[in-house]
Amino acid sequence: MATTTKTSSAKKPAAETAKTTTKAPAKTASKTPAPAATKAPAKSKAAAGSVDLSTKPTGKTGKMEDSEFHEFFVDELKDIYWAEKHLAKALPKFKKAATSPELAAAFEKHTEETKRHIETLDKVFELLEEKAQAKKCDAMEGLLEEADSIIEDTDSGTLVRDAGLILAAQKVEHYEIATYGTLRVFAENMGHTEVVELLSQTLEEEKATDVALTQIAEGFVNQQAASE
Ligand code: FE
Ligand code: FE
Numbered sequence: 001m002a003t004t005t006k007t008s009s010a011k012k013p014a015a016e017t018a019k020t021t022t023k024a025p026a027k028t029a030s031k032t033p034a035p036a037a038t039k040a041p042a043k044s045k046a047a048a049g050s051v052d053l054s055t056k057p058t059g060k061t062g063k064m065e066d067s068e069f070h071e072f073f074v075d076e077l078k079d080i081y082w083a084e085k086h087l088a089k090a091l092p093k094f095k096k097a098a099t100s101p102e103l104a105a106a107f108e109k110h111t112e113e114t115k116r117h118i119e120t121l122d123k124v125f126e127l128l129e130e131k132a133q134a135k136k137c138d139a140m141e142g143l144l145e146e147a148d149s150i151i152e153d154t155d156s157g158t159l160v161r162d163a164g165l166i167l168a169a170q171k172v173e174h175y176e177i178a179t180y181g182t183l184r185v186f187a188e189n190m191g192h193t194e195v196v197e198l199l200s201q202t203l204e205e206e207k208a209t210d211v212a213l214t215q216i217a218e219g220f221v222n223q224q225a226a227s228e
Pocket of ligand 2: 110114173174176206209
């Protein structure tokens with residue numbers, strides 16, 4: 001989390017500096033952006049002493065395997081790998097618990113997509129020449145526990161149940177969106193072009209799922225839940 005904030009916030013000033021300095025005299029323009037740009041990616045692991053962090057690696061996957069940033073990246077991939085695997089098991093339960101056929105269909109669709117997200121991560125690990133390994137994701141575990149509580153606390157056959165399921169599922173999707181959004185940027189920073197492409201595809205499906213859930217909620221679920 002801390003790294004995410006650093007990376008994104010570190011980027012802004014760099015871009016702003018670049019903009020400002022274009023207008024400024026040529027002397028400053030050539031000096032300022034260079035160190036700013038080098039600092040941004042290196043900042044997250046400044047103490048790592050790995051000079052390569054600031055340079056785009058060459059070759060298929062790059063040569064950053066020894067850097068702490070690479071290790072952190074792979075660790076986070078293992079975390080979302082665990083999350084996706086557990087979500088794939090939980091979504092059929094969501095589907096079964098849903099009242100409206102629309103919501104059940106959305107969960108069924110996303111179960112298939114989630115299985116693909118797992119396969120996509122398999123490919124990512126392969127491209128990075130890393131072992132595909134799941135590492136317990138506390139966040140997803142908590143979100144799925146919360147979903148279980150919502151199912152327990154609402155009556156089956158009600159639209160309140162669906163409203164609750166949508167709430168739980170959107171929390172999951174937002175978690176995934178945040179994760180894939182950040183991991184994609186990490187992959188970009190490291191020059192893993194193919195990985196960027198794969199993570200982007202998954203990210204788009206997570207975003208589309210979130211939108212679809214909002215449409216179901218706003219379409220009829222919330223209104224009918226309010227009149228139950
Ligand atoms: Fe997913
Ligand atoms: Fe998802």
